[in-house]
Amino acid sequence: YLRNYIRNLFAGAWEPQDLSPLPIHVPQATQEEVQRCAELLSRARKPLVLLGSQAMLPPTTPAQLCSALESLGIPCYLGGASRGLLPPESPILLRQNRRDALRDADLVLLAGAVCDFRLSYGRLFNRGAAIVAVNRDREQLLKNSDVFWKPRLAVQGDVASFVVRLAQSLSGFSCPREWGEQLREAERRREKEIRDKATVPAPPHLNPLDLLLCLDQLLPQNCILVADGGDFVATAAYILRPRQPLAWLDPGPFGTLGVGGGFALGAKLCRPDAEVWVLYGDGSLGYSLMEFDTFVRHKTPVIALVGNDACWSQIAREQVALLGSNVACGLAYLGNGTFGTSWHLLAPGLG
Template sequence: MHGGDLVAEVLRAQGVPFLFTLCGGHISPILVGCKARGIRVIDTRHEATAVFAADAVSRLSGRPGVAAVTAGPGLSNTVTAVKNAQIAQSPLILLGGATATLLKGRGSLQDIDQMALLRPHVKWAATARRVAEIVPLLERAFAVAQEGVPGPAFLELPLDLLYDEPTVRRLYGAAGGGGGLAGRALRLYMGAHLARLFGGADRAAAGPLIAAQPPVPPDEPLGRAAAALERAERPLLLVGAQALLDTANVGLLAAAVERLGLPVYLSSGARGLLGKDHPLQMRHQRRAALKDADLVILAGVPCDFRLDYGRHIRRRATYVAANRSRADIALNRRPDIAALGDPGLFLRRLAMLAPPAARWAFWREALIDRDDARNAAISRQAAAPSAYLNPVQLCREIEAALPDDSILVGDGGDFVATASYVIRPRGPLRWLDPGPYGTLGVGAGFALGAKLCRPEAEVWALFGDGAFGYGVAELDTFVRHGIAVIAVVGNDAGWTQIAREQGEMLGDLVGTELAATDYHRVAEGFGAAGLALDDPELTEETLAQARSLARAGRPVLINARLGKTDFRKGSISV
């Protein structure tokens, strides 16, 4: 076996079903080794997409997704996607090719200091220097990526560790110099280097599956939180994506939230935890609810910009925080009760100690009345006349068309933010968005990973037309690999989320205007199905046609021409 086979052996032992990649000579043995062992190799058109797809696999399966990219620019192309995974706390593995061990720092093709580039953006990074190190280092990467606060891990694999020994010996022999004492000394040095490089490689063997248990919150803050709930009259619960890291137990988490009976807001990857229409879930007026609450529990949600750095929670309220991260648990505002550990496990244990939920019925009803008023206003805005399609009404019709097995991916600004007010994920782990880093361009990779993880599900990717530009070439990836996603591009010919604020504040739309491109024709050029939609009377019919084409195994793009609305007037982009 060569080093690429050893990588593949570890991936197979860790239950990795897919390897996402963009090919390169530095990593070819990994791709061939994976294919030979039944690991499906999915090659994308950009390295960032490969990492985004691995990230989606991590979020939906609870197991690290894996991407392999070639050296130099192949690796540097991943940095944004890796950083997004780090901030979203996704456990993934990035494998990076590198120049041969003897050629580092000597001007070899695509040779850069890759460790300096990646180390700030990952939990753990290492370079294999001998073939025998590949297995233990890669297994260490799987362990570190999953434990504690999850995140990406990076393993650099030099080219001469991946190819078989006879090939590498021939390559080094060809560079062994001429005759004379200098040539002999060089050959002796290379021989010793090769002996060290391959020494012990024949004893390398992949070990068992590596899984991490969620960190258990201590009993003391749990008891204090239960006592605070006993005293509370207007408690409020906010659940974030970190609470769903333990994907195997999301059903138990949903049951615990129901048992607690607190009004709850779900953010980012936690959306859909309680299903489509649960009476405990509030969707609107979160800031007002936080200002009225006398007890606030943040489960896997830090006090970052989304909560105005903690200022949305009134000072007199009891503030309880459960988080795996010691830094996040006290970010910007120190909680009255801090439970360092898995927030999902914290809520499951708290539910066993909580008082009867009926005592907060009046508070829940008050928040439901606010939600109903906001929903009525949204309905009126959906009916407002608009050139082409009213984006609010389009989102309402997508909502009506979604089946229970759908997965939603959001990649965009104004259009996706509008969708988040209207479209409701059907269950837990059925909503993917970038997370707090706010990265545009995640959509194609997320949709790719989601459809591979859940081939029976309808995967709907909602794109802004600006964001879609990052991943448009991945339509080719969908076609080549038979990935039948439904992409909806909200085409309003602009970076509208930025334009709203920039035009209002600065009186100039420079840099925010796009063309009303025929994206459906672009899709057809890649071999996907392209549907143009600019007549609201045809929306239902077009959505039904897209679903039919996807069920037949064909990726579909709906180019939805949007009119301008004031639905998100006053929203800010930073």
């Protein structure tokens, strides 16, 4: 019985297999769709671009996409893997007040961004705004449409090449200066609020805003940031600035905790000269903590920063308000007590 089972399990295992790459079909927008978007954009007074991870897929390079966005000059919010596409000092890069900007915008280009819970299923859009959605996948393209939002133009095609072609068709386009200045002024006010909050003491612990602002000043140009956490990572996402394209890796829209160790290992092996940082929450750390043994054995040094507040705070914040209990969310400060669990001692213990 067992021999038959093994024989069936490995049947054909030694027969030659075709290992050539599978053909990849990349849908492309039609010229009519590009032109239709160009017409809508040319009439807009308050346009906005929301870029998603899908925009970073080949064949268009990040440099080509960055050049196209800067040529258009439209204010941009970058999400997911697209963080870092624009340099931190870019005048069109926005990180704060996205909800307010969407409320005021009269045209929104969803360039790979998906209208799910992150955009409140479309409820954040100005009711009169023209929404142009571009996505390779039709299901993601029209996600939650006809409920709280409806695209004026829905394009099933490659995001990055669409933006490049759009910029080429609008070579003389200039985004209204007043709109950009309005958003940048709101950005400056919000950044000041964050800096002010960072000065508030939090004895005997650290103010996480102050910690992350200090880290942002120290990060080198060649750093790669790996985010693996909830509350701490959510804070880091609006403070830390990736220095270059494809230098931010996070758990994705559903917050799939535990990716930190694997992402860091892969990043360091692909870019051995990069300084790789992992931003852990003290809950998510437990999922890939043992990978420090892997880092040592494979000589792939990374730096881990643990935001330790002895709590699953992102869950507790809503759970306590809804249910009146922090059960299964509250952790404890162990080790030296006052200053938290001594996570740093585990690294030398693993080599």
